[in-house]
Amino acid sequence: xxxxxxxxxxxxxxxxxxxxxxxxxxxxxxxxxxxxxxxxxxxxxxxxxxxxxxxxxxxxxxxxxxxxxxxxxxxxxxxxxxxxxxxxxxxxxxx
Amino acid sequence: xxxxxxxxxxxxxxxxxxxxxxxxxxxxxxxxxxxxxxxxxxxxxxxxxxxxxxxxxxxxxxxxxxxxxxxxxxxxxxxxxxxxxxxxxxxxxxxxxxxxxxxxxxxxxxxxxxxxxxxxxxxxxxxxxxxxxxxxxxxxxxxxxxxxxxxxxxxxxxxxxxxxxxxxxxxxxxxxxxxxxxxxxxxxxxxxxxxxxxxxxxxxxxxxxxxxxxxxxxxxxxxxxxxxxxxxxxxxxxxxxxxxxxxxxxxxxxxxxxxxxxxxxxxxxxxxxxxxxxxxxxxxxxxxxxxxxxxxxxxxxxxxxxxxxxxxxxxxxxxxxxxxxxxxxxxxxxxxxxxxxxxxxxxxxxxxxxxxxxxxxxxxxxxxxxxxxxxxxxxxxxxxxxxxxxxxxxxxxxxxxxxxxxxxxxxxxxxxxxxxxxxxxxxxxxxxxxxxxxxxxxxxxxxxxxxxxxxxxxxxxxxxxxxxxxxxxxxxxxxxxx
Numbered sequence: 001x002x003x004x005x006x007x008x009x010x011x012x013x014x015x016x017x018x019x020x021x022x023x024x025x026x027x028x029x030x031x032x033x034x035x036x037x038x039x040x041x042x043x044x045x046x047x048x049x050x051x052x053x054x055x056x057x058x059x060x061x062x063x064x065x066x067x068x069x070x071x072x073x074x075x076x077x078x079x080x081x082x083x084x085x086x087x088x089x090x091x092x093x094x095x
Numbered sequence: 096x097x098x099x100x101x102x103x104x105x106x107x108x109x110x111x112x113x114x115x116x117x118x119x120x121x122x123x124x125x126x127x128x129x130x131x132x133x134x135x136x137x138x139x140x141x142x143x144x145x146x147x148x149x150x151x152x153x154x155x156x157x158x159x160x161x162x163x164x165x166x167x168x169x170x171x172x173x174x175x176x177x178x179x180x181x182x183x184x185x186x187x188x189x190x191x192x193x194x195x196x197x198x199x200x201x202x203x204x205x206x207x208x209x210x211x212x213x214x215x216x217x218x219x220x221x222x223x224x225x226x227x228x229x230x231x232x233x234x235x236x237x238x239x240x241x242x243x244x245x246x247x248x249x250x251x252x253x254x255x256x257x258x259x260x261x262x263x264x265x266x267x268x269x270x271x272x273x274x275x276x277x278x279x280x281x282x283x284x285x286x287x288x289x290x291x292x293x294x295x296x297x298x299x300x301x302x303x304x305x306x307x308x309x310x311x312x313x314x315x316x317x318x319x320x321x322x323x324x325x326x327x328x329x330x331x332x333x334x335x336x337x338x339x340x341x342x343x344x345x346x347x348x349x350x351x352x353x354x355x356x357x358x359x360x361x362x363x364x365x366x367x368x369x370x371x372x373x374x375x376x377x378x379x380x381x382x383x384x385x386x387x388x389x390x391x392x393x394x395x396x397x398x399x400x401x402x403x404x405x406x407x408x409x410x411x412x413x414x415x416x417x418x419x420x421x422x423x424x425x426x427x428x429x430x431x432x433x434x435x436x437x438x439x440x441x442x443x444x445x446x447x448x449x450x451x452x453x454x455x456x457x458x459x460x461x462x463x464x465x466x467x468x469x470x471x472x473x474x475x476x477x478x479x480x481x482x483x484x485x486x487x488x489x490x491x492x493x494x495x496x497x498x499x500x501x502x503x504x505x506x507x508x509x510x511x512x513x514x515x516x517x518x519x520x521x522x523x524x525x526x527x528x529x530x531x532x533x534x535x536x537x538x539x540x541x542x543x544x545x546x547x548x549x550x551x552x553x554x555x556x557x558x559x560x561x562x563x564x565x566x567x568x569x570x571x572x573x574x575x576x577x
Binding site for chain 1: 188189190192284285286299325328329331391393394397398400401408412415416417418419420422426427428429430431432433434435437438441446447449450451452453454457464466467468469470471472473474476507508509512523524525526549
């Protein structure tokens with residue numbers, strides 16, 4: 001399963017990771033090897049098998065739709081890199 | 096004091112032979128002496144530990160289960176007001192604003208917290224070599240790895256730097272380091288222990304569990320931490336057994352299965368010999384041993400290395416330089432903020448797994464990779480369920496080798512992945528598993544794994560306890576740490 005550099009760059013974009021030119025070859029090699037390795041999964045017939053997402057097939061437990069949390073914005077924002085007026089600061093998005 | 100088991104320490108504390116402050120100070124001294132050579136800790140909290148120890152000593156009545164016992168916690172559990180780094184540059188500046196449920200429960204049990212232990216970055220690894228804070232060393236041989244990802248927690252017990260410790264296990268990260276370090280480690284059933292406040296790697300596989308000198312010690316920690324938690328919607332509302340009270344219940348007649356797939360030609364002869372000897376001991380204790388088959392076991396590693404990276408790519412998307420953790424300098428725009436913050440702060444293995452995961456979940460590949468892996472997961476789980484109609488416990492070596500040398504496997508991710516062969520299917524199936532020491536091969540510990548069906552941790556603990564009443568592998572410590 002040999003990945004092209006274009007594919008590596010596309011995956012990086014999906015994952016919001018930056019890949020330097022110098023790193024491309026290593027990623028190609030490692031990811032191709034890993035994806036090649038997992039191709040063993042083709043060996044078995046999985047027709048009619050239900051996928052398993054939770055070990056005991058539990059589904060989401062529900063609760064009453066009432067407010068149980070308190071406003072702790074200051075506490076949680078105190079560890080943020082940049083805030084102002086209770087908002088998180090990021091580089092400008094809208095032109 | 097450090098050569099007593101946790102159970103013995105509880106008795107000694109109750110009898111007034113020493114105080115929690117004395118015990119805690121003793122461990123503090125040992126941690127200080129050995130931190131440079133072992134690198135087991137990321138954050139050491141001696142003042143806080145002594146304060147908690149004093150409080151424990153002052154409790155005269157209604158002493159909780161672990162009153163005054165000094166513990167170490169893998170740096171993956173959020174500890175309020177204390178740095179919680181997950182061994183990553185991404186969280187090097189992160190002071191957790193709240194406590195994980197495991198932490199709260201241990202506090203309520205009266206335990207003392209010595210500090211946060213070193214690990215593989217974001218729990219991704221089998222050697223504790225990928226930490227931002229440097230490698231952890233194996234006390235049995237400082238040129239070798241302690242295993243991972245919970246290496247620091249395993250070393251804390253193996254080198255007697257704490258009475259016991261907590262780790263996490265997603266593909267073997269408690270059991271494998273327990274085997275490499277010659278101690279007992281337990282991964283509970285998925286959903287047995289709350290994951291609230293435990294930094295997520297693969298949400299359908301992660302589980303917190305104890306390391307101890309003995310199975311009984313692990314039983315104490317499991318007793319204190321197990322139970323339903325409304326804040327973790329994957330935690331199961333199942334009553335918590337009296338693991339410590341019931342540990343002496345009879346094991347005669349319990350049926351143990353040896354999967355033929357795990358005992359083939361390639362298995363190291365010396366490890367095989369130790370497992371065979373342990374099986375003889377179990378037969379003497381009244382257990383019945385028979386061959387079984389887990390036909391899809393060979394696909395477990397492949398399925399895991401699709402599912403776990405897929406889930407990690409989702410879980411680690413929260414690290415974006417916006418609300419907490421590392422932020423790159425002078426981001427040009429939002430895309431730059433995200434990609435540079437993440438790339439500058441995540442290590443290579445973490446980035447590899449995020450990329451594999453993103454690929455496996457992407458349009459056009461989801462069915463071939465992620466969905467197929469989830470189907471194989473069901474087949475593996477069904478293999479175990481079928482086995483449990485014939486036996487009570489599935490037994491195998493914990494690892495194919497003893498502890499390997501530092502840097503031996505870092506260049507080839509797949510070689511590292513293959514060391515998880517016996518442990519990984521257990522996480523896919525969500526079953527409980529324990530590793531106990533059963534001997535040495537060329538002076539390095541050999542571990543044996545036992546797996547039982549859902550919520551049957553008591554079966555594992557009882558068998559392990561009886562084995563440990565008749566053998567003393569679990570009491571061995573490396574000479575320098577006696």
